[in-house]
Amino acid sequence: MALNRRYVFAQRPHGMPTGEEFELVEEAMPSPGRNQALIRSCYLSVDPYMRGRMREGPSYAPPWQVGESPTAGAVGRVEASDIVGLPVGSLVAGTWDWAEYVLSDGHGLRRLDPSGAPPQAALGVLGMPGLTAYFGTFDVARPRAGDTFVVSAAAGAVGSLAGQLAKQAGCRVVGIAGTKEKIDFLREELAFDAAVDYRAEGDLKGALRDACPTGVDAYFDNVGGAVTAAVAPLMNTHGRVAVCGQIATYNQTRREPPDVAWDLVGRRLRIEGFLVSDFQPRFAEALARLEHWVLSGRLRYRETIVEGFERMPEALVGLFKGSNFGKQVVKVYAP
Ligand SMILES: NC(=O)c1ccc[n+]([C@@H]2O[C@H](COP(=O)([O-])OP(=O)(O)OC[C@H]3O[C@@H](n4cnc5c(N)ncnc54)[C@H](OP(=O)(O)O)[C@@H]3O)[C@@H](O)[C@H]2O)c1
Structure with a gap:
């Protein structure tokens, strides 16, 4: 049987x-x-x-x-x-x-x-992660031409797409990822303007400051934790943070207070969490666009x-x- x-x-x-x-x-x-x-x-x-x-x-x-x-x-x-x-x-x-x-x-x-x-x-690109990148970028992070847009877990399913969408919107895109191979991919294959290896950098804050000389206008946060703590001081006035995920905290055995010093008032930041499911009524429209971009070679993805x-x-x-x-x-x- x-x-x-x-x-x-x-x-x-x-x-x-x-x-x-x-x-x-x-x-x-x-x-x-x-x-x-x-x-x-x-x-x-x-x-x-x-x-x-x-x-x-x-x-x-x-x-x-x-x-x-x-x-x-x-x-x-x-x-x-x-x-x-x-x-x-x-x-x-x-x-x-x-x-x-x-x-x-x-x-x-x-x-x-x-x-x-x-x-x-x-x-992936034509499913939940693609939709997450699409709505998190366009509706939450709201990239504008000339912005510096930083994305963490940048070589992952969501991050690699979010960075490319921000690039298409005319941003200067900086990715954060955890291996040299991923950093090379972001710079060479996805044409990100800079990429920082958070595992290899002894001075992550300094490396990010060098990669973002005019500060950060939009941050697409996939990880939270120490990476986000290093991005926070670089946020510019009226900066936007799209809080997509906090993977650095998912295996913690007890809830620890975030080690992130956002200058919310002085910099007038907007920090917004979101769930892709919030955008369900617009999934068909977004999938049609993502598919068009994939088939025309405008959006690259890796699996x-x-x-x-x-x-x-x-x-x-x-x-x-x-x-x-x-x-x-x-x-x-x-x-
Ligand atoms: N809000 C929503 O609706 C929604 C929907 C989908 C996903 N998400 C969230 O978006 C994030 C990315 O999801 P995904 O599906 O695209 O996963 P993914 O980025 O393809 O895979 C996870 C990546 O996270 C990085 N990572 C793991 N532990 C880390 C740590 N301690 N510090 C920093 N980076 C770490 C790893 O890359 P490195 O090699 O770079 O460390 C890993 O490859 C997750 O936080 C997920 O929960 C949210």
Whole structure:
């Protein structure tokens, strides 16, 4: 009998996850009933927000329950279907369990065009991270020509796109990332005006001051912590900070007060957190633009694809070590 494999969330981590929080189980292959489809996972996404879901307390998404399957952004192929308009062979994107096969009633699925971008792009540049970069940049950070725009986790899924969008808006873009390879990529392939390696710099504040000689007008913050503390004193009057994520704090075992000295009053700063889901009514418009920019070569993206369903936990943990370059996805099956 054909078997399905899925993960169960087995235990909550303390501090940095190890991967042992997830247990791989085998079970009978699910069989679709009326108005259901059987979907085979092709690519599964791992994302930093999943660390919040591993915690018992509240984060912006509900916690995963021990004993249940975690969920992920996913791309899959329809293997059997009793849903009108969803034929066998269709490629779809959605959110479902960490499993090789899942049942769906079709709700929340997005049909992908097989002649368009590679399907896994629906988890990155043409999916949630791309939308996050788009709205966080244009609606929250609001770049203006001539601004100095700084972005942290700049070689990651969101950061690499946010920096390019700000560049298109005429900004001087400075990226912050954690390896020499990432710094070279930002400077040479994405044509950022400067890039700073926060892990290698003994004097991060000084290196950022050199990279931003006229101060910082807009900061797209993906990390928080020491990196943001080093950017804060450089903010110019009426500067804007788009607080997208705080990955440097996600594995802290107790809440520590942020070590960031914003001169809010003197510099009249606007600091705004946001969630990509706030912009849901405009997703279609943004995806059409992002797709046009990708297909015309105006927007470049990078992916780190690890092969094998067994490597889901390892891929997730790698996000907190900087193992990924651009969007981290797991390839489960070639469609
Ligand atoms: N607000 C929203 O709606 C929304 C939506 C999506 C994502 N986010 C947030 O946006 C941020 C980026 O997400 P993403 O999906 O694009 O991930 P990503 O940047 O592709 O991957 C995470 C990167 O963070 C960096 N990092 C890890 N630990 C760090 C630390 N202690 N200090 C500094 N940098 C660290 C690593 O790069 P280095 O090698 O450079 O260290 C790593 O590659 C995350 O904070 C995430 O939670 C928010």
